[in-house]
Amino acid sequence: MRITHLFVPVIAATLILSACGGGDPPPPPMPGGPTQAEIDARNDSIAAAGDAEQARTEAERDAQRREQDRMNRERDEARETLEAVVQFDYDESDITTAGERLLRAKLPILRSSPTVRLRLEGHADERGSTEYNLALGSRRAESVRDFLSGFGISADRFTTTSFGEERPAVNRSDESAWAQNRRVEFVITGGQIVVSEDD
Secondary structure, three states, X not given: OHHHHHHHHHHHHXXXXXXXXXXXXXXXXXXXXXXXXXXXXXXXXXXXXXXXXHHHHHHHHHHHXXXXXXXXXXXXXXXXXXXXXXXOOOOOOOOOHHHHHHHHHHHHHHHHOOOOEEEEEEEOOOOOOHHHHHHHHHHHHHHHHHHHHOOOOOHHHEEEEEEEOOOOOOOOOOHHHHHHHOEEEEEEEEOOOOOOOOO
């Protein structure tokens, strides 16, 4: 009887202890974080954004290059127009119809490029005396200056000189050569040719 009295409390104590202990605590939750698929998607998004930025930068550089090329072309064409030679009839200093067309083409460039300065060089063919041809070349250069200044271009932007027959464009003695030698040449002596930055 005494053994039974001892056994019952031991069992009861064991049951109580096991109910109170509850065993090991549950494991802590796994730390939250992106899955591998989410990491891959984020990396793809970053790479795509980098590619888009690089493409945008390259497109801007290409546009700038094209714009610069266009401006260089226009500047070269403007220079070529300014330097285009005006020719004259035999023993004349009056502007011809063809000469007027060339001079009118120079006007918008001179207006948009107010710092540009030109030297107008008058020439004559070999016929006539040296003194006469120097005077004729001078009259031709002055005729060109007066024509341009008549359209509002300041005469101060031009200097005139004459080489007479001393510097032929074509060194022959025939009508074709003489026609090319009766001329005014245009030399840019200062300033900057300005072209539009807009298309």
